[in-house]
Amino acid sequence: MRPIPTILRSDELIDKSLKKASKIDEPYDKIFENKVRKENIDRIATAESVSAIYLKRIVKKFPTSEKLHPFYEDFLQLKFGIDNYKRSLNNVQWAGEKIVELATDSIHDLKRARTAHEMVNVRKKFYGRFCSVLEHVDKDLRLLGECRDFLRKLPEIDPEKPSFVIAGMPNVGKSSLLNSLTNNDVQIAPYPFTTLNVFIGHMNAGPRKIQIVDTPGLLDRPMDERNELERRSILSLKDIRGVILFLIDYSGFSGYTVEQQEKLYNDIRSNFPKKIVRVQTKIDISERKEEIAISNINKTGIKELKDFIIKESGEFTEYGY
Known part of the structure; x- marks a missing residue:
């Protein structure tokens, strides 16, 4: 997601715009009214330009709901409500357009004004209405500022890039x-609405990079053991294009029975409509039972698993996993 600039509050934007406008000082003109007219036109135009361009930039930088990836949309819906997000973007766009309209009308009135007193009053009237428009959308600027800060804290997972999400009970070898x-090229990011982190790494596949995501605490116990907010947050992982690698340990050293692991596998399969591939771990101390089997200790099967991942990632575009 492209960077979003800091969102000013209405009083900050008013102060910034009017402060710049107040610095306008036209040179001497032998006809005093001409100087006053030009000075007030420029001050209105400056206040309009600073504020309207800024508001337009905000709207442009925030993705519309139609272009917002479902992975991010799920989180915004949980935190703020998508309708509130859309409404605030629309209101900020309206404010920018309204300021341009007010400035156009005020400059037109200035050109028709005859006395310096009339000209100053036109500018003051514009300032009053200008401030009212921005104050009207203060709550929208505040919400978008909170959305911006929230989006910056989301895990830096590219939901469009081929991804492999590692799942399975604790102690089955996910982090290894x-x-x-x-x-070991891994980044750590907090996962929204939980006290947990996700670990995001990249595997090279020629010129391409494939995302590998480890989810300790997220996909390692059944969904029915979680509260509704945490459950809905975790389910946002379904929007990432890719495959779930479900790790299963038959050695008996993970502390979980095969039955418990199968129950988790079925739970994940029922909640995530994406491809799930079973990967047996600790093959160095257990009998092979799965087609894909690895050992993180002696690296048995790691190359074969990498080859499988590269092959699968090459099919994302064709089949749209």
Whole structure:
């Protein structure tokens, strides 16, 4: 998602616009009214330009709801409500357009004014209406500022890039596999509405990079054990294009039975309509039971798993996983 600039509050934008306008000082003109007219036109035009361009920039930088990826849309819906987000963007766009309209009308009135007193009053009237428009959208600027700060804290997962999300019970080797696939090139990011982190690494596949996402605490226990907010937050992972690598340990050393792991596998399969691939871990100390089997200790099967991931990632565009 492209960077979004800091969002000013209405009083900050008013102060910025009028302060710049107040610095306008036209040179001497032997006809005093000409100087006053030009000075007030320029002050109105400056206040309009500073504020309207800024508001237009805000609207342009925020993705519209139609262009917002479902991964981010789910989080904004949970935190703020998409309708509130759309309404605030529309209101800010209206404010920018309204300021341009007010400035156009005021400059037209200035050109018809005859006395310096009339000219100053036109400018003062514009300032009053200008401030009212911005104060009217203060709550919208505040909400968009909170949205901007929230979006910046979301995990830096590219939802359009081929991704492989690692799932499975604790202690089955998820973090070790992540490190094996990414050569320990891993970033940590907080996951919204939980106290948990996700670990994001990248695996090289020629000129391409493939995202590998480890989800400790997220996809390692059944959904029915979570509160509604946490559950809906975790389900946002379904919007990432990719495959779930479900790690299963038959060695008995993870602390979880095969039955418990199968129950989690079925739970994930029922909640995530994306491709799920079973990967057996700790093959160095257990009998092979899955087609894909690895050991993070002696690296058995790691190259084969990488080849499988590269092959699968090449099919994302064709099949739209």
